[in-house]
Amino acid sequence: MKTFNQSINRRALFGTLAAVGLSLTVFSTPVGAADIDKIHFLIPGGAGGGWDGTARGTGEALTKAGIVGSASYENMSGGGGGKAIGYLIENAASNHGTLMVNSTPIVIRSLVKRFPHNFRDLTMIAGTIGDYAAIITGKNSPYKSFKDLVAAYKKNPRKVSVGGGSVPGGMDHLVAAMAFQAAGADPTKVKYIPYDAGGKLNAAILSGEVSAGSTGFSEAVALAKAGEMRILAVTSDKRIPAFKDAPTLKEQGYDATFVNWRGFFAAPGLPKSKANSYRKAIAKMYDTPEWEAVRARNGWVNIHNPGDKFTSFLENQETVIKNWMTKLGFLK
Numbered sequence: 001m002k003t004f005n006q007s008i009n010r011r012a013l014f015g016t017l018a019a020v021g022l023s024l025t026v027f028s029t030p031v032g033a034a035d036i037d038k039i040h041f042l043i044p045g046g047a048g049g050g051w052d053g054t055a056r057g058t059g060e061a062l063t064k065a066g067i068v069g070s071a072s073y074e075n076m077s078g079g080g081g082g083k084a085i086g087y088l089i090e091n092a093a094s095n096h097g098t099l100m101v102n103s104t105p106i107v108i109r110s111l112v113k114r115f116p117h118n119f120r121d122l123t124m125i126a127g128t129i130g131d132y133a134a135i136i137t138g139k140n141s142p143y144k145s146f147k148d149l150v151a152a153y154k155k156n157p158r159k160v161s162v163g164g165g166s167v168p169g170g171m172d173h174l175v176a177a178m179a180f181q182a183a184g185a186d187p188t189k190v191k192y193i194p195y196d197a198g199g200k201l202n203a204a205i206l207s208g209e210v211s212a213g214s215t216g217f218s219e220a221v222a223l224a225k226a227g228e229m230r231i232l233a234v235t236s237d238k239r240i241p242a243f244k245d246a247p248t249l250k251e252q253g254y255d256a257t258f259v260n261w262r263g264f265f266a267a268p269g270l271p272k273s274k275a276n277s278y279r280k281a282i283a284k285m286y287d288t289p290e291w292e293a294v295r296a297r298n299g300w301v302n303i304h305n306p307g308d309k310f311t312s313f314l315e316n317q318e319t320v321i322k323n324w325m326t327k328l329g330f331l332k
Contacts, residue, residue: 034069035281036062041073042088042100044081048199049165050131050216051081054262055101057298058128058282061291067281077196080167081105085117092267096274099125103262104171107317111331112169119314123270126282127263127305127313129295133175133235134220134246135162137212138205139228146233146252149212150183153190161191163201163210168194169330172214175258177328179214179233179249182256188329205229216260218298220246235259242299261303261317263310279306 039062041055052075059071076084081102088100100122110118135146143149153160164172173194177187193210195201202223205213212232221243223229231246235258239248249256264282266275285291286304295302305313325331 034066035284036068036277038070038072038097039068039278040095040098041071042084042095042098043073043075044077044084044100044102045165046075046077046196046199048202048219050219050260050262051101051103053216053218053222053298054103054129054131055099057294058101058264058285061285061288061294062281064290065285065288067284067288079115080109080170082109082115082117085109085122088265088267089117089121092269095267096270099264099266099278101262101264103131104260104317104321105166106265107314107321108170108174108325110318111322111325119265122268123266123275124307124310124314125264125266125275125278126307127261127303127310128282129262130259130301130303131262132217132240132259132299132301133172134215134217135176135179135212135232136205136215136220136223136229137232138208139230141211141230143212143232144230145247146179146183146249146254149232150180150185152211153180153185157185157189158191159211161193161210162212162214163193163195163204164214165195165201168192169325170194171260174325174328174330175235175260176214177330178256178258178324179235179254181328182249182254186329202228217242217246218300221299240299242296259301259303261313263305275307282306 041059043051043055045051055073062068063071076087084100088095106119109115137143162176166172173192176192177190180190181187195204201213204210217234220231224231224243233249233252234246236248237257283306
């Protein structure tokens with residue numbers, strides 16, 4: 001039975017975490033022959049974003065499938081993901097049980113050269129999924145399609161703004177710029193407003209603080225199914241079964257497609273045996289119905305690149321993203 005003092009201590013713990021900008025939750029599965037006892041997922045942004053959903057969805061599948069005994073989650077916002085990266089590197093010895101989720105922004109960090117760390121400073125575990133991007137707006141917005149948003153922008157660019165859960169020049173900004181460039185607009189002139197991950201962005205969209213939002217398709221689907229948002233466009237080649245009401249940019253006449261990979265990193269200096277145990281657990285997860293339920297629910301694409309393949313994939317992404325950012329005017 002929980003005592004009064006235990007309740008107070010628990011409240012104090014979570015109050016302290018909230019005060020320093022962290023949130024911590026734990027999910028466990030009944031004790032069994034799990035391959036790994038526990039994993040702590042470090043999420044470089046706030047609740048409700050793509051990193052958050054990917055970490056929690058992966059943990060859900062691993063624990064429900066009995067591959068991992070328990071999973072805990074920690075949101076550590078700041079610096080477009082830089083705070084969490086720095087924390088993992090600076091506290092490497094005490095974080096062998098931690099996996100950090102990240103995605104295309106960690107490649108962008110290595111290109112803009114404004115940050116002290118990039119993916120080469122970490123242990124590559126595996127790339128796991130691809131998530132298409134989406135342009136969304138509030139359920140009561142006057143914009144019924146991306147064409148409507150573009151028409152409003154061309155009429156008065158200063159009255160149209162797009163919010164995102166990443167820093168200026170980050171992933172959400174680039175996707176919005178790509179979409180508007182495909183519509184014939186100057187991508188560097190699109191008014192972009194950054195927010196701390198999905199939760200604050202959604203509030204800004206619903207309040208009318210911004211005209212629309214650039215986000216991951218999985219977050220957009222959850223919001224659309226809840227009746228809170230309208231998906232104006234998705235960056236896939238064709239409509240996605242997870243939410244077939246979402247039109248693509250291509251079917252609206254804009255030749256633009258994009259899929260954002262996500263994957264997991266560990267602390268530098270992680271023993272090879274530990275790194276391989278994580279890779280094996282993730283590989284095993286793909287063959288489970290628990291993972292397929294999570295993947296289908298979010299509209300993700302399986303993109304599995306473990307270990308050295310992940311490193312090669314990221315190095316190739318540097319070239320691809322560099323060319324894209326140069327074309328959009330974000331790199332000289």
